[in-house]
Amino acid sequence: MGNNNSDTESILLVDDNPANLQILFQTLEGVGCKLLIAKNGQGALSIAGKALPDLILLDIMMPDIDGYEVCRQLKSNPATADIPVMFLSALVDTEDKVKGFHLGAVDYITKPFQPDEVIARVNTHLTIHRLKREVESKKDQLEHELEVVSEVQRKLLPKQLPVIDGFKLAVSYETSRYAGGDYYDIIEISENRWGFLIADAEGHSAPAAVLMAMTCALFRAYSDLPTDPAAVLHYLNKHLCKVADPSFMTALYAVYDAKRQTMRVARAGHPLPMIYRSSEKKAFEFDCPGVYPLGIEPYEIEIPVAEIKLGPGDRFLIYTDGLTERFNSDGETYGEERLLIPLATERAATPQAIIDAILGDLTNFAGGRPADDDQALLLGIVES
Amino acid sequence: MQITQKEENGIVSFSIKGRLDADSAPEAEKVVKEALEGPTNRVLFNLGALEYLSSAGLRVLLSAAKEMRRRDGKIVLCSLNEFVKEIFEVSGFQSLIPIAESVESGIKVLSQH
Numbered sequence: 411m412g413n414n415n416s417d418t419e420s421i422l423l424v425d426d427n428p429a430n431l432q433i434l435f436q437t438l439e440g441v442g443c444k445l446l447i448a449k450n451g452q453g454a455l456s457i458a459g460k461a462l463p464d465l466i467l468l469d470i471m472m473p474d475i476d477g478y479e480v481c482r483q484l485k486s487n488p489a490t491a492d493i494p495v496m497f498l499s500a501l502v503d504t505e506d507k508v509k510g511f512h513l514g515a516v517d518y519i520t521k522p523f524q525p526d527e528v529i530a531r532v533n534t535h536l537t538i539h540r541l542k543r544e545v546e547s548k549k550d551q552l553e554h555e556l557e558v559v560s561e562v563q564r565k566l567l568p569k570q571l572p573v574i575d576g577f578k579l580a581v582s583y584e585t586s587r588y589a590g591g592d593y594y595d596i597i598e599i600s601e602n603r604w605g606f607l608i609a610d611a612e613g614h615s616a617p618a619a620v621l622m623a624m625t626c627a628l629f630r631a632y633s634d635l636p637t638d639p640a641a642v643l644h645y646l647n648k649h650l651c652k653v654a655d656p657s658f659m660t661a662l663y664a665v666y667d668a669k670r671q672t673m674r675v676a677r678a679g680h681p682l683p684m685i686y687r688s689s690e691k692k693a694f695e696f697d698c699p700g701v702y703p704l705g706i707e708p709y710e711i712e713i714p715v716a717e718i719k720l721g722p723g724d725r726f727l728i729y730t731d732g733l734t735e736r737f738n739s740d741g742e743t744y745g746e747e748r749l750l751i752p753l754a755t756e757r758a759a760t761p762q763a764i765i766d767a768i769l770g771d772l773t774n775f776a777g778g779r780p781a782d783d784d785q786a787l788l789l790g791i792v793e794s
Numbered sequence: 795m796q797i798t799q800k801e802e803n804g805i806v807s808f809s810i811k812g813r814l815d816a817d818s819a820p821e822a823e824k825v826v827k828e829a830l831e832g833p834t835n836r837v838l839f840n841l842g843a844l845e846y847l848s849s850a851g852l853r854v855l856l857s858a859a860k861e862m863r864r865r866d867g868k869i870v871l872c873s874l875n876e877f878v879k880e881i882f883e884v885s886g887f888q889s890l891i892p893i894a895e896s897v898e899s900g901i902k903v904l905s906q907h
Contacts, residue, residue: 612849613816656857660849660885679885702886706856735848741813743846782816 413533414540415442420461421532422446424454424480425469425498430521434467434498437525441532451475455483458490464539465532468515470499470506478513485514492542494535498523556588559619563589566626568596574604574790576668580761581788582769584732590784591618591659592730593625597636602668605636606788609661609704610680610730614784621659621705624650639663639676640713647678647704654705661704662728671792673726674717679703681731681746686754688723688794693754695746722794725764727753732783736772739779744772761789797825805836805904807897811843814851823854830858835867836904840897842873847881859891868892872900 421443425431431447438445446461448454451472458466466484470477477497484490496517497510507518516535519528563585571579581594591611599605607629611621628649629642636642642663650659660679666672675683677700686693698716701709720726729749736744752767765787795818796811806829814822830837837858841847855871862869872894874882882888894900 610849612853656860657853658856677886679887682884700884700886702890706890731849735815 413442413536415533415536417442417444419536419540420444420446420463421536422448422454422457422461422463422466424448424451424466424472424477426450426472427469430469434528437528438532441529441536443536451477451480454480458484458493459487462490463493465535466493466495467498467528467532468495470497470501470510478509481510481513481515494539496531496535498528553588556616559589559616560585563619563622566623567594572596572598572604574666574668575602576671576793577604577666578761578791578793579789580765581786582765583786584781585614585784586732586781587615589616589619590614591622592732592784592786593622594728594786594788595626595629596788597629599635599637599665603637604666604668605642606664606666606728606790607642607661608680608728608730608786608788609659610732610784610786611659612657612703614782617657618784621650621654621657624653625659625661625704636663637665639665639674639715643676643678643701643704643713644709647709650705651707658703658705660731664726664728666726666790671720672717673720674715676700676713676715678713681729681734684725684727684729684746684750684753685718685720686725686727687721688725689721691754691756693725693750695750720792722792724792725753725761726790726792727787729787730783730785732781732785733768733772733787735783736776736781736785737779738775738777744775748775759791761791764791765789795822797822799825799829801832801834804834805838805901806830806832806834807838807840809840809843813846814844814854815846815848816850819848819850819854822851823857826854826858830861835862835865837862837867837869838897838900838904839869839871840873840900841871841878842875842897844875844878847878849885852881852885852887855891856887868904870894870900870903872897 423434448457468477481495494516497515498519500521502520510518591614593609595607597605609625611618662677662680664673664675675698679702682695685696699714701713734744734746752771755767758764758767795813799808859869870892894903
């Protein structure tokens with residue numbers, strides 16, 4: 411019978427009866443794998459741990475350590491847990507078979523066995539085991555590649571936050587998988603004026619990471635001073651329209667004038683900025699008008715720009731929707747209303763402490779359910 | 795998420811119930827794509843039972859709208875609840891895809907020449 415087995419693969423045969431072992435050995439001589447033998451449970455565990463065979467044929471009734479116990483120990487050791495185990499036993503009761511399967515065996519053959527049947531089943535399990543290993547190795551390779559993408563991506567983010575006179579900053583950036591679609595950047599435009607960009611590619615992982623990297627390259631290649639938020643979004647959109655389909659990118663660009671303490675905001679499908687007014691001790695969403703996300707089609711209209719004056723102690727938060735769309739185990743989302751609460755906290759004063767308060771509240775809310783989208787947030791506080 | 799579809803008087807209608815998010819968007823996308831393999835150029839989405847919509851869900855609707863634009867066809871979204879309507883407003887999608895208050899008024903939008 412044809413098979414894809416190779417002599418780099420091995421099968422461990424375990425039986426306390428030498429005559430049985432010999433029959434089994436002769437039966438499987440032709441399958442093309444190296445055959446290892448053990449005459450008792452202890453020997454089986456020792457050989458399995460060293461040789462890591464591709465399949466184990468295991469007798470149940472043996473003195474000292476029986477087959478069930480051998481199987482249990484193999485499955486509880488990470489090194490041997492993935493080796494498929496087939497029981498070969500004279501025990502014919504359903505109960506015995508079920509017990510074997512419960513312990514993690516892949517098959518159960520009753521003795522006396524039909525040689526052809528044993529060969530066929532052995533080949534099947536070797537094939538399954540081989541395919542499983544291949545899938546795992548491909549998966550490892552893909553994960554490794556994504557890790558590399560993720561490392562490159564982190565290098566695209568600002569290495570450190572700039573020191574702005576009278577405006578303190580903090581940021582948090584987390585990807586849900588290795589690579590993500592969130593991006594933020596801060597640029598010094600001219601004396602006392604700073605540009606803040608936050609963007610979020612629809613989806614996550616590698617395709618989103620490509621859009622994120624494109625947006626970063628485009629933004630840094632902007633040839634004028636990026637003082638006009640509308641012009642910056644028009645420019646990014648013009649270029650992203652050529653590559654984003656069928657995805658898109660939400661973005662918000664804000665220019666802070668440290669002298670006048672004003673923030674001018676243009677928004678493309680991105681969540682509204684949030685403001686905390688120190689004088690009123692109140693946080694709210696800054697309801698600024700916007701246009702649809704970047705990368706869909708050119709804007710035929712003027713992009714609206716909204717301006718807001720900030721005062722001493724005021725907080726300005728921009729974020730990606732991975733934060734507000736984070737689920738808890740009941741399937742509820744965190745939402746904007748909840749986010750306003752830690753933003754208004756009185757217990758913390760520095761931007762980092764407020765971000766920590768937000769993330770702490772979010773973690774509490776999620777209750778152990780991991781994030782399934784990327785999360786970025788950038789917070790600035792006007793110094794009192 | 796549940797998505798159903800029917801064709802009546804040359805209009806392909808989809809009803810989406812539940813949550814259209816990153817988990818369910820691929821399934822909805824497949825149903826919509828297959829239904830649009832036909833020659834139709836009138837598409838209606840009944841979103842009356844849609845509880846939640848994420849950006850992945852917006853992408854499904856956007857793909858259908860782009861396809862209708864390529865065909866010189868029409869698309870309309872109907873009966874959005876307040877929450878979903880707000881998502882459309884904040885994300886700017888209301889200027890990309892026409893929205894109607896009810897299925898009846900949606901059919902009227904599609905029937906205009």
